Every structure is written in C-alpha cells, then in structure tokens.
Amino acid sequence: MDEGERAGEGSTEGWAGILFVHGVHKAKELPRKEFKREVERHLTGKETEAWEIIYFKLYKSQLPVVEKALETAGLMLGTEKSRGYCLEKILFQLYYRFFLAAADQEWQEDMLRKLEARYGDLPDAVRHLETPSPNSSETKRFLGEIQPDIILARCKSILNKRIYSQARVGTFVMHPGICPEYRNAHGCFWALANRNTANVGMTLLKIDADVDTGPVYGYYRYDYDEVAESHIVIQNRVVFDNLDSLATKFREILAGTAAMIDSQGRKSRACGQPWLTRYLRWKRAAKCARRRDAGPTP
Numbered sequence: 001m002d003e004g005e006r007a008g009e010g011s012t013e014g015w016a017g018i019l020f021v022h023g024v025h026k027a028k029e030l031p032r033k034e035f036k037r038e039v040e041r042h043l044t045g046k047e048t049e050a051w052e053i054i055y056f057k058l059y060k061s062q063l064p065v066v067e068k069a070l071e072t073a074g075l076m077l078g079t080e081k082s083r084g085y086c087l088e089k090i091l092f093q094l095y096y097r098f099f100l101a102a103a104d105q106e107w108q109e110d111m112l113r114k115l116e117a118r119y120g121d122l123p124d125a126v127r128h129l130e131t132p133s134p135n136s137s138e139t140k141r142f143l144g145e146i147q148p149d150i151i152l153a154r155c156k157s158i159l160n161k162r163i164y165s166q167a168r169v170g171t172f173v174m175h176p177g178i179c180p181e182y183r184n185a186h187g188c189f190w191a192l193a194n195r196n197t198a199n200v201g202m203t204l205l206k207i208d209a210d211v212d213t214g215p216v217y218g219y220y221r222y223d224y225d226e227v228a229e230s231h232i233v234i235q236n237r238v239v240f241d242n243l244d245s246l247a248t249k250f251r252e253i254l255a256g257t258a259a260m261i262d263s264q265g266r267k268s269r270a271c272g273q274p275w276l277t278r279y280l281r282w283k284r285a286a287k288c289a290r291r292r293d294a295g296p297t298p
Contacts (some may be wrong), residue, residue: 176235
C-alpha cells in the first residue's frame with residue numbers, strides 16, 4: 001500500500017502500520033472512510049462509524065510473513081476485545097521486525113564490542129556450561145558442583161526454585177522496569193507509553209517464588225533519549241550505563257551490608273507485550289515534548 005493511495009491521504013506524522021492482507025486491494029478502490037469501515041467490519045463483523053487507521057508501507061516480499069501472522073491471530077479463540085489485543089501485539093512485532101530490529105541489532109553489536117574491549121576474555125580457570133535451558137538438570141548439577149554465592153540471571157526464562165535456590169546469598173535479576181509498578185518483561189516500554197517517565201529504569205531484585213516480586217536492592221536510571229532510542233535500547237542501556245554502580249552493590253550484598261528498599265504499599269502491576277498503537281502514541285508524545293521543551297523557533 002503506497003503512502004499516496006487513498007487509504008493514506010492526509011497527514012501521516014506519528015503513525016505507521018496496519019495492513020490486513022485480504023483487504024489490501026480495497027485500499028486502492030475505496031475512499032478512505034469506506035476503507036476504514038471495511039477494516040472494522042473485518043475485525044468485528046459490525047458496521048460502525050468511520051475511525052482512524054494506522055498504516056505503513058510493506059514490500060511484497062514481506063507480505064507472506066504478515067499474512068501468516070494475521071491468519072494465526074484469526075484462528076485464536078476469545079472475545080472480540082481479546083482478539084483486538086492479540087492483533088495489537090502481533091502488529092507491533094511485525095512493525096518492530098521490519099522497521100526497528102536492524103537498528104537495535106546494530107546497536108547491540110556495537111555495545112558488545114565495547115564490552116569485550118573493556119573486560120576482555122574470561123580466564124581459562126572459570127568454568128562455564130552451555131545448556132538449552134537454565135532450568136535443565138545439567139544446570140542444577142553444574143550449580144551443585146560450583147556452589148555459587150550469587151547467581152545473576154540474565155535470561156527471559158522463569159527460573160525453577162531448584163535452580164535459583166542454589167546460590168548461598170541468592171539469585172538476582174536486573175529487571176527492565178521499576179518494580180513493583182512495572183513488573184514482567186516490558187516495564188520500560190509501558191512506563192514510556194504511559195508517559196510515566198520517572199519510572200523508566202531498572203530494578204535490582206532478588207528472585208522469589210513469584211515474578212519480579214522479590215526484595216528490591218536498588219533502582220537504576222540514565223539520561224535516555226526517548227525520541228531517538230527504542231525501548232529495547234533503553235532497557236539495555238540502563239544496565240550497561242550502571243555497571244560500576246551494580247558492581248559496588250553486589251559487593252555490598254555479598255558482605256551483608258546492602259540495605260533493601262521498602263516497596264510495601266505501592267501499586268503492583270504485571271506488564272504485557274507492547275502494542276503498536278501505544279508505541280506510536282508514545283513516540284508522537286515524545287516528539288511533541290521535545291518540541292515543547294525546545295521552545296518556539298526564532
């Protein structure tokens with residue numbers, strides 16, 4: 001769908017993406033308002049008033065990926081509301097893959113080179129294990145052999161108690177989000193999307209039986225650029241920009257002098273996968289805030 005087609009006339013600032021493959025041809029045949037009603041009818045089976053759509057340009061080679069994703073979403077059972085949420089998440093994943101992933105990957109590779117130059121190779125005497133899962137029996141056996149004081153979990157898997165309980169002092173995570181307000185894997189994204197900019201950061205916490213509910217040992221932030229940086233870069237930089245402070249904190253934890261932060265009485269919420277519309281609104285709001293802070297142009 002070209003940006004100049006009828007479905008995309010007018011201002012497109014701050015918007016990108018929705019494309020229902022089976023209705024692509026209609027974008028070229030119908031006026032904009034009628035096309036939007038066609039999309040609504042496709043989603044709900046109901047006739048509605050005109051509404052605002054989001055769109056982006058895709059190449060023909062990318063259509064099979066989009067079509068498969070939307071076909072999968074269409075097969076999922078649930079209410080109309082839950083199907084809408086599902087489409088939001090799938091469309092964001094598609095948008096991220098086609099428009100953001102390459103830049104984020106380049107940033108991560110550059111960061112890896114800097115870290116390798118700073119820290120060098122591990123000594124040969126340091127034992128290591130490569131395993132398909134941190135919860136595997138070989139992981140448990142390995143930890144039982146080395147008897148660690150501290151485990152630092154840098155993985156997306158939820159660890160089994162038989163794994164995280166192996167450490168003498170405890171197993172810790174550097175959670176991307178401020179807990180307990182932004183638990184689960186995408187806390188930074190939702191803090192940004194909610195314009196809760198004071199709660200964009202990382203929480204150092206000790207693992208317990210629930211998800212991101214353990215004792216908190218520190219909050220870490222940095223001067224992020226929400227216009228230029230993706231939420232993936234932000235949630236990684238908040239770790240890498242605080243490595244020296246984290247090293248100090250881990251020494252305090254080992255020494256038994258680190259104080260825990262009381263988070264009792266604060267609202268706790270588990271965050272879900274990012275939504276495309278919330279991402280686009282966040283970026284648009286961030287640009288507006290940047291222009292407002294810059295003041296009027298002379």
